[in-house]
Structure formats: structure tokens, C-alpha cells
Amino acid sequence: MLSFTLLQAGLSTGLSVVPAIAVARALHRREFPGRSFLVVLLILPLTLPAIAAILGVTQVYGPNGWLGGWFQLYGLTGILIAHVFFNLPLAARLLLSRLESIPADSYRLGAQLGFAPRDILRHIEWPVMRAALAPAALLIFLLCAASFAVVLILGGGPQAATLEVAIYQSLRLDFDPARASALAIAQVLLCTAVVIAGGRKLLPESSMAAGKGLWKNAYARSPGSLALDTSAIMLTVLIVVPPLAAILINGLSSLPAANAVMKAAFTSLTIGLASAALALILSMPLAYFGARAASEPSRRFLTILSLSAWMLPPAVIATGWFIALLPFHFGGLGTALLIVAMNALMALPFVYGGLAAPVAELTARDDKLCASLGLRGLSRLRSIDLPSLRAPLVLAGAMAFAVSLGDLTAITLFGSGDIQTLPALIYRQMGSYRMADSAGTALFLAASSFAAMWFAEVWARKT
């Protein structure tokens, strides 16, 4: 059980993160029609509830899928395909936002020194990416270890069960909180070990001043790099687009017009925005603290802290909260707040990961200047920090929004029927034989998050 968890999560992480390096570089240095469309698409898998993504994947690769069952989907193959679909784009997006923070001056300097593309990678891009790589890989590893719907369904059944399934079972059917806690502690220890082992180069050391603008194409003229970039982009398109296209096509045949969908969309939007705001509010102090922390162990501790919602299974955290809050008989609003808090916690690693490096660069650049000007507290935040952090803040917030939009864990644990988000509606439609309607709702969910991401990208780039 444990070894399978490690195997599938390790393989999924490797297959997602390694190609993502090439994909991020290609997206960074190439301009091509549809590039910004593709960049927005990268976050989309993250917002899909697991079952919608699984149905998209089986529509393409399943026995009755477009590829006509060329190969055996159910098993390790299925798990890996789904996890790469979820996480390669995520890793590419995380790395891309780091690459985009490299100032044009660095490339200019490289050009003056006669750097070959290889040298640019080694001396300019790799240090920046490496700083983001370890946290991204850790996060993806944890996401894969925790994704039990994908593992159970596409893994072909309980032979592929993970630790998470065992925890879920002891909480649900056996209702044995003691066993669940013991297993949860085992999972936390496992994850902490992975974090510590893999976390030696966890936080960005780069102190390069962030600048605006890109220095593109000048270093990417060799046919070899063009071929590499083209194939990286083709690969992304091939991995990301078909399942999304399946969701689009299935959904179009039964577009939702019902009130229920609009109402659920409004609920999802409200919860998503509130969770994103809360995740940003929680992450900012963490990021500042991390940037100024002197010691390596305290930085590592912060990263572990930001990952806590994924190290401890969300179901365990939620049950704990439920027991703690039981005496207070909270109503609908209390439930909504719990869901928001839970979603914010789940979004924390994405947000913290997106903010840590830019905040570190900012504090390194501006702390002395601000001190000498006597700018402190809110006035500094307003006049200096927020404007220069706008792009990372908007993108991190958008990611938190995406995570919350697709979440079903918090809602199924706390929900009481009156709070219905889009993923909950998808599930209820499926549970009432309305498979076609649920495909329509899934399309609506995907389309709304696409619109939100598009808006965020445009806003982040606005100067």
C-alpha cells in the first residue's frame, strides 16, 4: 500500500515536472499564435473536479474512447495519464511565472558575453527554475499521493489503493477516528520526510532584482532549440487539450440553462473569491517572514507549514474541525465559513509558492530604501509592495480561486444540502442519473474558470 503510493506519486511527479522544464522554457522564449490561450489553459485542469477530469480522460483514452482503446487505460497507465494531465501544466505554469520574473537585463548581459543557449540555461534560467522546482515537485507529489478518486478509478480498483484510501475508509465506513489519526500521522511523517529530504534547496536564493519585459528569441535561433521547443509545446497541447476537448464536446450537447446551475455558479464564485482572499491574507505574512528569516530551518518549516493541508488528509482536518465545532451548532453561514477556511488552507501551497520568491526579491531590493525613507506598515504596503507584487498576487489569487472552484472535499464533509457549489451540483446530477446534465455543468465550470484565468492573466500583465 505504502510502496504503491510512493511509486505512483513519484512517477507522476517525475513525468510532470521534468517535461515541464522544457515546456516552461518554450513558452517563455517563443511567441506563437495561441500562446496566451495555452498559458491560460494550463491552470484549467486544476479547477476540474476529479470525476470530470477522469471522464474527460476516459473519453480520450478509455476502451470506448477516441483512441479506440489502443492500450490498456485502467491500471498504472491510467493513473499516470490523469496525474500528468493535472500536474504537467501546473508545474509548467509555476516554472513559467518564475522565468518571467527574470529581468531583460540578464539576457542582454548574456548576449553581450556571447552566451550560447546552453549557457543561458545554465547561468540565467536554471538557477531561477531550480528554486521553484523543489517546492513545485513536492506539492505535486503530495497532490498525487492524496488523489484517491483518480487512483481508485483509473487504477482499476483497490489493488492500486493508497494510504489516503485507507484513511478515508477508516473514517467513513469503519468510523474509527483512532485508526484514521494513526494513519494520518503516518502520512504526515512520510510527507515530512519527503519534504526534508527533497527540500535542501527549497527556497529561492536568487536575489536578482525583478524587472519587466522579456528578451525573447535572441538566444533561441538554433534549429535544435526550435525543435525542442516545438515538441515541448506539441506535447503540452497533446496532453492538455484532448480531455478538455472531450469535456467541451460532451457538455455542448446539453448546455445547462437551469436556475440550479446559475445558483451553484454564484455560490462557487463567492466561496472561491473568499477563499482566494483568505489564502492571500494568510500567505503574505508567511512570505515576508520567510524572506527575512535568517535561518534555513525556519524557512523549511514555513514551507512545511504551507503544505500542511495536503500532508494531513483534508478529510481528517475537516473531521477534526467538525468535532471541535460541534457544541456550537453553527448554521449555514458557519458552514460556508468552514468551507472557505478549508479551501484557503488547500490553496496555501499554491499561493505561498507563487509569492515566496517575488516577496524575497522585493524585500532584498527595497527593505533598506524603505527604512531610510521611513516607509513602514500599511503605507509601505500600499505605495511600494502591492504595486510591485501585483502580477504574482493576481496569479496566486487566481490559482487559489481555481483550487477552491474545483474542490469537493470540504463541501461534501460540511455541506448540508443548502450550500451547493458547481462540483457538488455535478455530483448530485450524476447521482440522479443526469449524466448529460452533469457534463453540461462541468463545461460551465470549466468555461467560467477559463474566463477567470484569462481575466487574471490580462490584469496581471497590465502595466
Next chain:
Amino acid sequence: MKKYPTIAVFSFLAFIAPAEAKQTLTIYTYDSFVTEWGPGGKIKQAFETSCDCTIEWVAPGDGVALLNRLKLEGSGTQADLVLGLDTSLTAEAQALGLFGRHGIDKTRAKVPVPWADDVFLPYDYAHFAVIYDSEKITSPPKSLAELVDGPAEEKIVLQDPRSSTPGLGFVMWMKSVYGGKAGEAWSKLKRRVLTTTPGWSESYALFTKGDAPMVMSYLTSSAYHRISENSARYKAAIFSEGHYLQIEVAGLIEASPEKELARKFLDFMLTPGFQDQIPQGNWMFPASDTSSPLPANFNEEGAPPKTLLFSPEEAAANRKAWIEEWLNAIATP
């Protein structure tokens, strides 16, 4: 000065008091009972006109989640009534010591087995059945044995008994047919299992997408397709050994301040006002009289040759061991 908050509290109480005059009956149920397609809305309407009270549905998830909510809340539960447990969960629910006797004439409950429970009262039932895609399977299995021994190329999607009630129902079904040889039967069936999903919804979605030509579901699933979708494509296979039965029940909370109202609801539950909503709202068979007979095509396959059902005590005592047996057989490569 201290007086003022007290006065404020009292005037506030005076303000909300009239609203309290209407009794509220809090019913815990499962999710799909109270969706816009479920029977909950119409049942609430029908009961409220007769009682001058308000029904508040609380739906924490499916039947298993419902039981867990009760375990978590214990005697502090807000529920006056719980509707939606099935007979494989009732022994455990009763052991919580929360439920009181229903005090209603048990012969009014019309289910395929004689009803003897003083605590829980049935409101609907259905046999489990394998549903198959008639466009892909021309000769469906006629028995559980044929399902177990049949060709490996024709796949079935099952549910995990650890998280799904139909999944658990199928474990009980296998056990009641194969007894001590269930482990072997699982190992044989394994060849035909495309995958096992956490809940019914995922399995049914994979089935209707065409990934597998068979799925574990309810006898009444075919009625949904015939009546709501006007399609005869998906049919239920009738097995000669008989079919395992799911009976869904409700019970009242002994310590509830609204116990009398809860009892009134249980009485209402076995009248047409409630039962009329069941066949095409919950897609189950009614457990008492409806005002008009069921549509002719509701049960085209006819009743199963035999009904299989363990007593709640047997089911509760053996559940863990039987799930373990399933897991060992199916999870060994």
C-alpha cells in the same frame, strides 16, 4: 448599567418568539433525496400542509455519511428524525442508543420480506441488479454464477464496498450465494472487473459512457431509462439465484423535543402523500400504497425469483470480515 443587555435580550426574544410558534421537524437524509429531482421537495410540501409545521432537511452526503454524522454528534444531534439508512446499517445505528420505537403498525409496511423492526420503518426498497447495455451484450448473464464465470472481455464496473452502499450490497449478494466460497468467486470475477469506483455515480457514468457494458446498480435503474429517457437500451439482468435486497428505512430520535411530530411524519410516510413521490422521484419501489398503480413499464423485468437478505445483526457482525475477503481476493495481483 448591566440591566440593559438583559432587556435587549428579552426584547429580542419577544421579537423572534412568534416565529418559534411553528414547529420545525429536522430530518437528516441523504443528498439525492433532496435534490431538485429528488422526492424531498414534494414530500415536504405535502406534509407541511397537514401539520402546520416546517420540515428542515439536512443532507450530509450519502447513507454512510448520514450514519457517521450521527456517530459524531451522538446525543447532541440536531435531528428529530433520520431517513435514509438501509438494513445493512441499521444494527449499527441502533447501537448508538439514539433511536426510539416508532409505535406504528408494522404490517402497513409492504416490502418483500415480513417487517419486524420496532425501531426502523421502511419507506422504499429495490433489489440490486446488474444493468447491461443491450447494444453490446446480446446474451446477458442469467445467474450470478454466469456473471462470475463469463468471458473476461465483457467487463463490469463495481463500487467499493468501503464507501458505497451498492458496493456493500454486492458483497452481501456474493456472500449469500457463495457463502464460504465467496473468496474464490471474487478471484474469478476479478477478470471481468474493469474498475471499482468510490461511489455509484462514477461507476454509472463510466457505464453510460460505454467503457464497460455492465454495471452493478438497482433493478429500478432500467425503469429510469425506459420512463425518463424513453430508451430500452439499458436493461436489468435477472439472476436465477435471486437478488439481494436494499430496504431504506427511517427512525425517530428518542430524545428529540419533537418526537410526536416525528411519529406523525413516520405515519405519513406510509401513506400515498409520501409514497406517490417515491417511484419516479427516488427510483425505488414504494413500501406502501400509492394513489395510482405503478406505470406498466416500471418493472418490465418482473420480480426476482428469490429475495436474498441478511438480518441487520448478521450484516453488521460480518461486514468487516466480508469486506476483507473481497479486498484480499480482488487486490491480490
